[in-house]
Amino acid sequence: GQQVMQIPQYQHVQEGEDFTTYCNSSTTLSNIQWYKQRPGGHPVFLIQLVKSGEVKKQKRLTFQFGEAKKNSSLHITATQTTDVGTYFCAGPDGGGTSYGKLTFGQGTILTVHP
Amino acid sequence: GAVVSQHPSRVICKSGTSVKIECRSLDFQATTMFWYRQFPKQSLMLMATSNEGSKATYEQGVEKDKFLINHASLTLSTLTVTSAHPEDSSFYICSAIRGNEQFFGPGTRLTVL
Numbered sequence: 001g002q003q004v005m006q007i008p009q010y011q012h013v014q015e016g017e018d019f020t021t022y023c024n025s026s027t028t029l030s031n032i033q034w035y036k037q038r039p040g041g042h043p044v045f046l047i048q049l050v051k052s053g054e055v056k057k058q059k060r061l062t063f064q065f066g067e068a069k070k071n072s073s074l075h076i077t078a079t080q081t082t083d084v085g086t087y088f089c090a091g092p093d094g095g096g097t098s099y100g101k102l103t104f105g106q107g108t109i110l111t112v113h114p
Numbered sequence: 115g116a117v118v119s120q121h122p123s124r125v126i127c128k129s130g131t132s133v134k135i136e137c138r139s140l141d142f143q144a145t146t147m148f149w150y151r152q153f154p155k156q157s158l159m160l161m162a163t164s165n166e167g168s169k170a171t172y173e174q175g176v177e178k179d180k181f182l183i184n185h186a187s188l189t190l191s192t193l194t195v196t197s198a199h200p201e202d203s204s205f206y207i208c209s210a211i212r213g214n215e216q217f218f219g220p221g222t223r224l225t226v227l
Binding site: 041103 | 148155156157158159160163207214215216217218219220221
């Protein structure tokens with residue numbers, strides 16, 4: 001079945017440093033979504049990428065979707081303590097276009113030291 | 115504000131008992147809801163797709179007789195963990211789609227003693 005791999009599993013940074021998490025799918029994706037889960041909380045939708053090679057920015061966050069639509073990355077510039085949490089990528093299950101059934105990556109747990 | 119609610123947020127039960135978890139979409143109708151399970155420091159694993167007015171679709175390896183899902187209305191899906199065991203202890207999260215966005219409930223942390 002479809003697999004979504006995410007690295008690294010953990011990332012510890014000093015406040016102000018940059019952070020990047022990478023996501024790779026075993027199949028071509030119609031779209032990829034990114035979520036953030038704060039400690040003790042639930043996943044919160046950040047963004048969806050649909051087009052090959054797409055790049056989207058949200059303040060200090062930059063999201064990229066690979067040309068082959070099988071990989072993606074999330075980059076945070078100048079991390080802040082509020083960035084702490086687990087970042088998940090997720091793709092539609094089975095390669096479909098459904099926004100519902102998602103296969104999640106393992107997540108990257110980000111800790112930021114002040 | 116929250117668009118999907120879950121109740122209870124936390125429950126502790128004895129082994130062998132059943133626990134019902136409710137998932138509600140607030141101010142919108144959801145013909146489809148999803149139930150996920152998340153173990154500590156792990157990813158979300160889809161358990162089943164809850165369909166209003168019809169049977170739920172379970173993912174491979176998920177026992178439908180153990181995890182009963184009822185989607186009786188367009189705003190409510192329930193997950194009942196029957197004859198709970200300690201290994202069922204987990205964080206259960208539901209989600210619903212509004213527009214092109216998937217909204218997750220706040221989750222229910224189940225502890226089975």
